[in-house]
Amino acid sequence: MKLITAIIRPEKFDEVRGALESYGVQGLTVSAANGYGRQRGHTEVYRGAEYVVDLLPKIRIEVLATNDQVDDIVDVLISSSNTGRAGDGKVWTVNVDEAVRVRTGERGNAAV
Ligand SMILES: Nc1ncnc2c1ncn2[C@@H]1O[C@H](COP(=O)(O)OP(=O)(O)OP(=O)(O)O)[C@@H](O)[C@H]1O
Ligand SMILES: [Mg+2]
Numbered sequence: 001m002k003l004i005t006a007i008i009r010p011e012k013f014d015e016v017r018g019a020l021e022s023y024g025v026q027g028l029t030v031s032a033a034n035g036y037g038r039q040r041g042h043t044e045v046y047r048g049a050e051y052v053v054d055l056l057p058k059i060r061i062e063v064l065a066t067n068d069q070v071d072d073i074v075d076v077l078i079s080s081s082n083t084g085r086a087g088d089g090k091v092w093t094v095n096v097d098e099a100v101r102v103r104t105g106e107r108g109n110a111a112v
Contacts, residue, residue, distance in 0.1 A: 001065065005094075006063075007035060007089040008058065008088075009058065009081065009083070009087065010059050028063045031062075033060040035058055039086055046087075066109045066112050
């Protein structure tokens with residue numbers, strides 16, 4: 001299993017969520033985030049205004065995936081969140097040792 005984390009533009013969230021649901025992702029965690037990349041937030045435009053602060057509002061999406069789903073889900077995240085402009089975000093994966101569905105006690109891939 002892997003945990004996929006994606007930092008995306010807030011205005012892209014509905015599209016990204018729809019693409020993930022179409023693929024078949026059955027759960028995700030979303031949270032508000034603030035951050036910056038190589039431009040340090042200075043040269044990005046958000047909702048028509050150029051931000052003059054260092055931290056830009058982003059959305060963090062976390063998806064727990066089985067190993068055979070990871071590449072596809074990363075592709076879905078990238079294609080649905082990409083605008084081609086600076087600030088589109090970042091996607092990364094980390095290995096996950098264990099997952100448990102609390103209600104049933106299922107573990108591993110069965111818990112994803
Ligand atoms: N190295 C990093 N570590 C953790 N989070 C990051 C990192 N780089 C970017 N992020 C997060 O992703 C958001 C968007 O980053 P961004 O798309 O600007 O990356 P970038 O590397 O500057 O690419 P680009 O040149 O396309 O803008 C940042 O606001 C931050 O929240
Ligand atoms: Mg950037």
